[in-house]
Every structure is written in C-alpha cells, then in structure tokens.
Amino acid sequence: MQGATPTLNEKLPMRLMKVLIKLAITAVVALAPLAYLSWWSSALVVDPLSVSVALKNGEFSSPFFTTYANDDYQVELYFLPPARPPATLDWKVVNRQGAVIASGQYDDRGGGNGAILGYYRPAWGTRQRVVLDIHSASGQKPVDTTLHVGMPERFEDASFAVVPLDAWAVIVAVVGLIWIVVSLRSRGGDASDSGS
CATH class of the missing domain: 1.10.287 (Helix Hairpins)
Incomplete structure (x- = not known):
C-alpha cells in the first residue's frame, strides 16, 4: 500500500x-x-478639501483635512456665477499645532469662475486646515463660493x-x-x- x-x-x-x-x-x-x-487618483488623495465659504470680511477656517501625497496641492476658490465681486484676502495653511505650512495674499479683480490662491507641498499624512482672512469683499450680489484644495492634474495623469x-x-x-x-x-x- x-x-x-x-x-x-x-x-x-x-x-x-x-x-x-x-x-x-x-x-x-x-x-x-x-x-x-x-x-x-482617488478623491481622498486628489481632493482632500472642498467646502463652502461666505465671501464677507473676517476670518474663515476650514475643517481639518489630511493629505496623502508628497506632491503639490493647489488652493483655489470656485465662484458661481462667474461674474463675482472683487475680494482681497490673505490665506494660510496651518497644521494641528498652528504652525504655518504655506501662506500668501490674493487681490482678486473679478472675472472667471476660479481663482488659484497658490500651491504648497505638505508632508504625507499631515492634518491641516486653510485659514482665509478676507479684507474686502465688496458688492451686493450673492456668490456661491467654494474653497478647494486638490491636485487637478492627477485626474489627467491617471487618464x-x-x-x-x-x-x-x-x-x-x-x-x-x-x-x-x-x-x-x-x-x-x-x-x-x-x-x-
């Protein structure tokens, strides 16, 4: 056997x-x-923040978000309708401890539906938020404004x-x-x- x-x-x-x-x-x-x-190319990596913003004088702080790529992220405002009132603002990206990761100024004269505030490269896994200090937002027309942090080129690269x-x-x-x-x-x- x-x-x-x-x-x-x-x-x-x-x-x-x-x-x-x-x-x-x-x-x-x-x-x-x-x-x-x-x-x-997932939304978690490519678009970590998209939040509505009221364009009025004062400070706005976004919710905290996390970035998962060692790449350049774009800080941008989207406007609807495209004909918007001019706005002047300072922006900064801060981590949970309040340390500034990136900052800049923006003086918008209106026109178009997008305003690129700037770019920055955070470390992998950083918890952060965007702080806008709006100095002047003139005009009476209501504008639907969205603060967006993301990597728009990633979708094109992935395609x-x-x-x-x-x-x-x-x-x-x-x-x-x-x-x-x-x-x-x-x-x-x-x-x-x-x-x-």
Whole structure:
C-alpha cells in the first residue's frame, strides 16, 4: 500500500489547488497596477478639501483635512456665477499645532469662475486646515463660493495611464490562462500515461 500511486480522485484536489494558486498569482500581477492607480487618483488623495465659504470680511477656517501625497496641492476658490465681486484676502495653511505650512495674499479683480490662491507641498499624512482672512469683499450680489484644495492634474495623469494598464491586465490574464491550460494538459497527459 505504501508504494501505490495516487488515483485520479486523490490527485484532483491537489490539481485544483495548483490551478487556484496560479489563478490568484495571475489576478494579482494583472490587477495590482490598476488598484494602485485607482488609489493614486482617488478623491481622498486628489481632493482632500472642498467646502463652502461666505465671501464677507473676517476670518474663515476650514475643517481639518489630511493629505496623502508628497506632491503639490493647489488652493483655489470656485465662484458661481462667474461674474463675482472683487475680494482681497490673505490665506494660510496651518497644521494641528498652528504652525504655518504655506501662506500668501490674493487681490482678486473679478472675472472667471476660479481663482488659484497658490500651491504648497505638505508632508504625507499631515492634518491641516486653510485659514482665509478676507479684507474686502465688496458688492451686493450673492456668490456661491467654494474653497478647494486638490491636485487637478492627477485626474489627467491617471487618464493617460489607464489604457496601458488595461492592456497590461489583458496581456497578463491571457498569458496566465495559457500557463494554466498548458500545465493542465501536460499533467493530464502524465496522468493518462501513468495510469496505463
């Protein structure tokens, strides 16, 4: 009984396990780059802050937010409607301890629906908030204003990477399936030879 060769029924669970392992390896190698790209361009990373702001004299502090990339973030105001009253303000980004990470001044003369206040590069995982000190906001027209911190170029960069990474996933999947089929056929031939 010790020298007996395993039957086909005894070999089946082992063969199934090997096929599942090969499928898992193929899936990881094919999909890992797409998963990384998905995280790299996710809203959590790309757009950590978007909050409404009332354009009136005084100080405004945003809620705290966290940045997850060692890259340049853009501080911007969006206006609706685009014809807006002029505003003069100072802005700064501060961490939880109140230390200034970045700061600047903005003197807006109106026009357009976006005003880029400036750029800054925070450290990975920094909790921070934006503080606006609005000096003058003239005009009676109500304006829907949004303070936005983000990396708008990331979406464009990610869109260029999607096609090559999709091609990579397809190529790896095809090669992986060929690998599995060839190994099954070669082992199937070995099993039929040893059984006769």
